[in-house]
Amino acid sequence: MILEKQEEIFEHNYNRIKVLFRAAYSIGVNLMAPSKIKDALKIVHVGLIMLAFLSVYTQYCYLMRNINSIPLIAESIYTALQVLSGTSKLIYFFFTHRTFYRLLDQTLTHDIIYQMEIFQHDFPINQMLKREIDVIMNRVWRTTRFLVLLFFYACFTVFANYLVAAILINLYHQLKETPDYQFILPLPALYTFWESKGMTFPYYHMQMFITTAAMHVSAMTGASFDGTFVVLCQHAAGLMEVHNLLVQHATSPDIPPERRVEYLRYVIKTYQRVNNFMLEIQTIYRHISLAQFLLSLISFGFMLFEANYGIRPNVNNLIRMIMYIMATGTQITIYCYHGQALTNVNEEIPVVYYNCNWYDENKTFKHLIRMMIMRTNKDFYLEVSWFTLMNFATLISLFRASGSYYLILKNFQED
Numbered sequence: 001m002i003l004e005k006q007e008e009i010f011e012h013n014y015n016r017i018k019v020l021f022r023a024a025y026s027i028g029v030n031l032m033a034p035s036k037i038k039d040a041l042k043i044v045h046v047g048l049i050m051l052a053f054l055s056v057y058t059q060y061c062y063l064m065r066n067i068n069s070i071p072l073i074a075e076s077i078y079t080a081l082q083v084l085s086g087t088s089k090l091i092y093f094f095f096t097h098r099t100f101y102r103l104l105d106q107t108l109t110h111d112i113i114y115q116m117e118i119f120q121h122d123f124p125i126n127q128m129l130k131r132e133i134d135v136i137m138n139r140v141w142r143t144t145r146f147l148v149l150l151f152f153y154a155c156f157t158v159f160a161n162y163l164v165a166a167i168l169i170n171l172y173h174q175l176k177e178t179p180d181y182q183f184i185l186p187l188p189a190l191y192t193f194w195e196s197k198g199m200t201f202p203y204y205h206m207q208m209f210i211t212t213a214a215m216h217v218s219a220m221t222g223a224s225f226d227g228t229f230v231v232l233c234q235h236a237a238g239l240m241e242v243h244n245l246l247v248q249h250a251t252s253p254d255i256p257p258e259r260r261v262e263y264l265r266y267v268i269k270t271y272q273r274v275n276n277f278m279l280e281i282q283t284i285y286r287h288i289s290l291a292q293f294l295l296s297l298i299s300f301g302f303m304l305f306e307a308n309y310g311i312r313p314n315v316n317n318l319i320r321m322i323m324y325i326m327a328t329g330t331q332i333t334i335y336c337y338h339g340q341a342l343t344n345v346n347e348e349i350p351v352v353y354y355n356c357n358w359y360d361e362n363k364t365f366k367h368l369i370r371m372m373i374m375r376t377n378k379d380f381y382l383e384v385s386w387f388t389l390m391n392f393a394t395l396i397s398l399f400r401a402s403g404s405y406y407l408i409l410k411n412f413q414e415d
Contacts, residue, residue, distance in 0.1 A: 029097055113137075121262075158323045251360070339391050349376040
């Protein structure tokens with residue numbers, strides 16, 4: 001792959017994750033090169049934000065109408081939280097989509113790899129390095145494609161279940177002409193200003209449209225925003241593996257002894273670029289991820305409660321709960337898993353430098369090795385604002401805290 005032109009690599013990698021870009025287009029976000037036509041998507045972007053907020057207001061009305069029934073409002077609360085989470089990401093996208101485009105462009109074109117000075121100079125080891133780097137990056141992209149598709153379909157199945165179930169049930173009762181039938185919406189919502197209109201046109205259709213738009217925001221912002229996080233983190237981890245590979249070959253017999261200091265200096269420059277790329281990922285996701293973690297914490301508690309005390313215990317609700325828990329669980333696990341992965345790959349760096357047979361080299365080489373061991377001998381973490389870290393310990397703590405919320409709701413219900 002590295003032997004190909006950047007344009008060919010971009011096209012190849014784009015095709016692997018094009019579902020991510022299509023999900024982004026569907027919510028009015030352009031993650032590709034800017035153009036006048038694509039910039040017009042901002043109209044869709046702003047429109048969806050307004051519809052999502054209107055839907056949250058109607059869910060609030062539903063909640064207040066049924067405030068005395070915890071089982072009845074549980075689903076309303078956690079679906080409203082998911083819509084709020086998606087809306088916050090959509091607003092964040094509005095101001096930062098150019099930054100996301102730049103980072104994704106660097107990822108799809110393997111820009112950091114192509115900037116490596118090692119390949120701009122005639123080192124005898126270059127062809128072997130390119131082959132080994134190809135193996136690493138191909139593995140990274142296969143994993144990336146799998147995770148992006150997995151999360152996309154997890155979000156889409158929840159969206160489709162809520163929407164299709166509501167449409168079919170309403171259609172059935174409409175054809176059957178069920179007397180005094182109260183139609184249902186994809187999400188628990190109450191449009192008080194159209195409450196007396198029933199299923200008449202256009203009021204019923206407008207309610208379905210607004211609620212569906214809110215669900216679409218929740219599902220597709222998850223697929224695109226969190227999918228982008230997967231792509232960037234997988235690429236960053238792959239780049240750090242490439243860096244470690246370069247260090248391992250720093251004392252290879254294929255590199256003339258008189259050129260090893262030059263080679264190591266180029267490796268250090270590569271490390272700086274990869275480290276800057278990782279810091280950019282941390283910066284862009286640092287604070288917005290807090291909303292995801294807090295809302296997921298509360299949502300899990302309500303979902304567990306709904307699964308045990310739902311007012312409509314049937315197969316459809318059970319399937320819906322399983323899909324929702326899987327989608328939300330996958331969402332938060334993605335953040336913690338990749339945060340842990342970047343921490344782990346960074347912990348390997350000083351060990352790799354120490355194990356590269358530096359003791360047989362000259363003083364300059366040894367000095368550079370000592371400098372890099374000291375420089376890289378510090379922990380790297382993706383942070384959730386100033387509160388916690390993205391790692392497995394946080395994931396376990398979040399599940400435990402969700403269990404505590406569930407017990408609180410259970411006690412309220414029993415009282």
